[in-house]
Amino acid sequence: MMHANDPTDLIHEKALWMRRRAFQMVYEARLGHPGGDFSAIDIMATLYFGVMQYDATRPDWAERDRFIMSKGHATGALYTALCAAGYFPEDWLPTYMQPRSMLNGHPNRNYLPGVETNTGPLGHGFPVALGIAIAGQMSGQDFRTFVLTGDGEQQEGSNWEAALNAGHRKLENLTLIIDRNRLQQGAGTEETIGLDPLDDKYRAFGWHVEMVDGHDVAALHRLLSASAKGRGKPLCVIANTVKGKGVSFMENKASWHHGVPDAAQFAQAMEELV
Amino acid sequence: MAAPTQTAAGLSDCRTAWAKALAELARADDRIVAVVNDSVGSSKLDAFAKEFPDRLINVGIAEQVMVGVSAGLANGGKVPFVSAASCFLTGRALEQVKADIAYANFNVKLIGQSSGVAYGELGATHHSIEDFAWLRPMTNLIVIAPADPWETAEAVKWAAGHDGPVYLRLSRMPVPDLVVEDRVFRPGKAELLQQGSDVTLIGAGTTSHIALAAAQVLAAQGVSARVLNMATINPLDDVAVLAAAEETRAIVTVEEASVRGGLGGAVAELITANRPVPLERVGFPGFVVTGSADWLFAEYGLTADNIAARALAALERAKR
Structure with a gap:
């Protein structure tokens, strides 16, 4: 579903709703990963409400564009996106992480429509997305595959096996987006195991690389909706983001990787997210 | 009760039966693809590679991506048969087998080649004697170890028709044919x-x-x-x-x-x-x-x- 007239208005509207709703889920469940949810939400709102072709009433539609949440802990972002896209009703969201909920702490495709594969352990989504892109290429189908990884997640070696394969196969139907918030669970990425220069690494692996402000939805929309045909390379988008973006006390704080707000913090966040 | 089972005099390498069965399946169903980690020859897939060059995905020496890619291929409507030395397929990529194939319940067939101690001289790194214990707790992953060429071919054909994950544990060790009357493969x-x-x-x-x-x-x-x-x-x-x-x-x-x-x-x-x-x-x-x-x-x-x-x-x- 494309919204060609005023794409960024809708994206902004959906992103705001996703942030408010995701934070409420974390507040109520007393569990979650709000920092990484909030760094990714503008990217996901852009994909689901401005870029991807899908039909929420037919989650198995063979020609759908695929989105793979490789940073599977960011379920606040994924579940609010899928809910806003119409894959399931809003009254499922309060079950987040409750016993027998279909909204696991990490996504399960067998429980929830719209989830393409099960993720959670890092470094899994990207290889699966690669396989989907290969299948599309083999079948001559036009769908695109988007995979979002964390930046800390790039420390997992399986990503580099996938990067090497995608570059070798010149898979222009595959787009990797790296949520470059520069923080992992315990500390900064560069003080943990440095990743810079990420762009040079991906270029060396045969990718076309673009850097973008991961909260500039107009720029994200231009970049992600542009046709990749004829490029002859997979696309790596390094989205520079802010962990906890949109809530003043969460921004750029590693402790909000899996932080849970108290009542005052929740109220303050709801005042800021307007 | 029929006469006790006999064994035929000659010995066979079950990989031949595997490769023949896969090629027959591939001719009838274009969803079937093979995924390997530089293991074409050891999987006896040279003929498959010649007949279906576009349906053999060689990821290089990279087992994690090999198994992850197969889950993605299944998402994209293919029926992947992932063929690699069982020691690496199950050991190196165990978390991918668990999360991407079994837990995600993708229609992927894992073919563990040269299992057990077939690579005896190469040492315990290349023995695959832990795979039953590693895979058996994954409830929906069907684990089958065929005994001879007939059962190998039947298991491959059955796996292709089963909508779910399967691990076939094959061997390169020569084995005799089991001569069973009116034999039917029952998984x-x-x-x-x-x-x-x-x-x-x-x-x-x-x-x-x-x-x-x-x-x-x-x-x-x-x-x-x-x-x-x-x-x-x-x-x-x-x-x-x-x-x-x-x-x-x-x-x-x-x-x-x-x-x-x-x-x-x-x-x-x-x-x-x-x-x-x-x-x-x-x-x-x-x-x-x-x-x-x-x-x-x-x-x-x-x-x-x-x-x-x-x-x-x-x-x-x-x-x-």
Whole structure:
């Protein structure tokens, strides 16, 4: 579903709703990963409400564009996106992480429509997305595959096996987006195991690389909706983001990787997210 | 009861049957693709690669992405057969097998080649004797170890038609054909190779024909041995095992695998909780030393004579 007239208005509207709703889920469940949810939400709102072709009433539609949440802990972002896209009703969201909920702490495709594969352990989504892109290429189908990884997640070696394969196969139907918030669970990425220069690494692996402000939805929309045909390379988008973006006390704080707000913090966040 | 199962004189490498069955399936169904980790030759897929060059995905020496890619191929509507040395397929990519294939429940067929101690001389890094124990707890992952070329081809064909994850544990070790009347492949069911009333010998994969030979050694001593070919390790045929515990006085399991957690472990779990009878588990105790597969089989007692001796020991315990 494309919204060609005023794409960024809708994206902004959906992103705001996703942030408010995701934070409420974390507040109520007393569990979650709000920092990484909030760094990714503008990217996901852009994909689901401005870029991807899908039909929420037919989650198995063979020609759908695929989105793979490789940073599977960011379920606040994924579940609010899928809910806003119409894959399931809003009254499922309060079950987040409750016993027998279909909204696991990490996504399960067998429980929830719209989830393409099960993720959670890092470094899994990207290889699966690669396989989907290969299948599309083999079948001559036009769908695109988007995979979002964390930046800390790039420390997992399986990503580099996938990067090497995608570059070798010149898979222009595959787009990797790296949520470059520069923080992992315990500390900064560069003080943990440095990743810079990420762009040079991906270029060396045969990718076309673009850097973008991961909260500039107009720029994200231009970049992600542009046709990749004829490029002859997979696309790596390094989205520079802010962990906890949109809530003043969460921004750029590693402790909000899996932080849970108290009542005052929740109220303050709801005042800021307007 | 039909005549006891015989074994044919010649020996075969089951990989030939695997490759032939896959090619036949691929001709009839263009969803079928092969995924390898630079393992075309060791999987005997050279002919497949020539016939279907666009349907063979070689990811290079990279097992994690090999298994992850296969989940993605299944998402994209393909039916991938992932063929790699079982030691690397199951060990190196174990978390991908767990999360991407079994837990995600993708329609992917994992083909573990040269399993057990087929690479005996190469040492324990290249032995795959832990795979039963690693994979058996993954409830929806069907684990099958075919005993001969016929059963290999039948298992490959069955796997292609089964909508869900399967692990086929193949071997390159030469094995005889089991000559069974009116043979039908039944996944999840033990195949009765020989009826018997004193003791039950349970083999799987390369050891079923040895169990059958052990039964002949026992027959010469007046002991009647039932022999089961337990190709499907997960789910185990509980009914056949409990019937053996009920109707015979002892059980011997024989596997080209670690006795910890594999076929012997599965049988032990079941009978201990339901119908305890003396049990002997023939197999490898853990990491084993270097040597040819034949030498390792002899050294660790995967032989007709030793299985028979263990059966007699179990029957002795049953008297107490």
